[in-house]
Amino acid sequence: MTQSIKLTSLSTKGGCGCKIGPADLAQVIRMLPPAAPDPNLLVGLDTSDDAGVYRLNDEMALVQTLDFFTPIVDDPYSFGQVAAANAISDIYAMGGKPLTALNIVAFPIAVLEKEILADILRGAADKLKEAGATLVGGHSIEDKEPKFGLAVTGLVHPDKVRANTGAKPGDKLILTKPIGVGILTSSIKKGLLTDEEIERVTAVMATLNKTAAETMDSYDVHACTDVTGFGLLGHSSEMAKGSSAGLRIFSDQVPVLERARELAEKGVIPGGTRNNFAHLVGSVTFPEAMDEIDQLILCDAVTSGGLLISVSGEEAEALFGELKSAGVEAAIIGEVTEENPGHITVI
Structure with missing residues (x-):
């Protein structure tokens, strides 16, 4: 049995609330050199969109995203589910279908019971199964503050990409x-x-x-x-x-x-x-x-x-x-x- 612990007590901020703020992030991005032009990059950094989209051929494009954060709820299994749903969401927002995922883990393995991490990963795995996506691996580091998320890859037809830039008057x-x-x-x-x-x-x-x-x-x-x-x-x-x-x-x-x-x-x-x-x-x-x-x-x-x-x-x-x-x-x-x-x- 895992020890009773409030996961949210282990972090100062939780969930997407721990993102770097939009004003600070914009200042950092402005310092970066522009990316080299690539005609197959359909959606990149320039539109503040949910995921990148890269065309493979006339019928298929990759949708790629990454999201991770500190605990947003106390139950480990629920935390895994929420983190997975949040990461997969970027694929859906672009009109894509999730295909594969990689776990991203930072965890105080010497302090918290291993079963807690197992429950987080199990929650994410169940949500990936619900989405029809396949877990293909991941990476973990030891950290004082637990963090979890996923890098997710999906597929979309190049003509059916749903970017955040096409809203039209009358919509x-x-x-x-x-x-x-x-x-x-x-x-x-x-x-x-x-x-x-x-x-x-x-x-x-x-x-x-x-x-x-x-x-x-x-x-x-x-x-x-x-x-x-x-x-x-x-x-x-x-x-x-x-x-x-x-x-x-x-x-x-x-x-x-x-x-x-x-x-x-x-x-x-x-x-x-x-x-x-x-x-x-x-x-x-x-x-x-x-x-x-x-x-x-x-x-x-x-x-x-x-x-x-x-x-x-x-x-x-x-x-x-x-x-x-x-x-x-x-x-x-x-x-x-x-x-x-x-x-x-x-x-």
């Missing part, structure tokens, strides 16, 4: 999971959630975006991204700027996890969420009547969030209905406009 925006994850997972560390609430947020994070991705495949989707560490508005901003289009987000239509606002009012707001909020100054216009708590929730640092889909306005209701019928927690949350390109207006 509707569909979100496939609720937000507020960062606030609730920070509350886990503070012991503020009931067992049922922990199960709820864990289930949201561990749910694959497979059904949503497969459902959108037959629709006229112009752009897609998954909502993770930079929050709903952060990833929406990347879509707006990359598409040279304006976005309107209807705040009352955005699904938010239960108790997120209550907990935020008590001061449970992750540092990553505040960083996202600060980074978006000048890129987002909020209503004068909206208080800062609601603004911060829209910027909340999400782990393993849903897909943000920009779909033709004529097909939005049909896609939304099919997603709901398939059990996806989807909502139509906004629209794409010609006005204010690169800017978000919250309604």
